[in-house]
Amino acid sequence: MTTAINKANTAFNTINQNFSYLEEQLNRTGLKQYTASCSTLTPQSGLCSWNITHNLGTQNVTCRLYNSSGKEIIKNTNILSANQVKIEFKSSSTVSSGSHKIVIIGV
DSSP: OHHHHHHHHHHHHHHHHHHHHHHHHHHHHTOEEEEEEOOOBOOBTTEEEEEEEOOOSOSOEEEEEEETTSOBOOOEEEEOSSSEEEEEEEOSSOBOTTSEEEEEEEO
16 A cells, blocks of 8 residues: 555656646746646536636636546536636546646646
8 A cells, every 4th residue: 555655646746847847848938827736526426527717818728637646537628717617527436635636728
């Protein structure tokens, strides 16, 4: 169990380092980005929903969702406004706070 936790922590740290690099590159291009970790999410009928306020001021956004192992999660993205999106993804159990990370890039 400890080995699995250590591997998950290492993967999450690598993701955070990659996000820092991405943020640096985005600042050079004029693109805007937002990143956040989830709060605890409880599935309803096998789907977790996460409403995110990114304040990028545009509906031209791309969203990527990652779990703590660094794997991208397949999700549906609904653009609610120039500053908000709703992410939905399959889950049969409660998603722990901080276990998933979203990256939103907008132009």
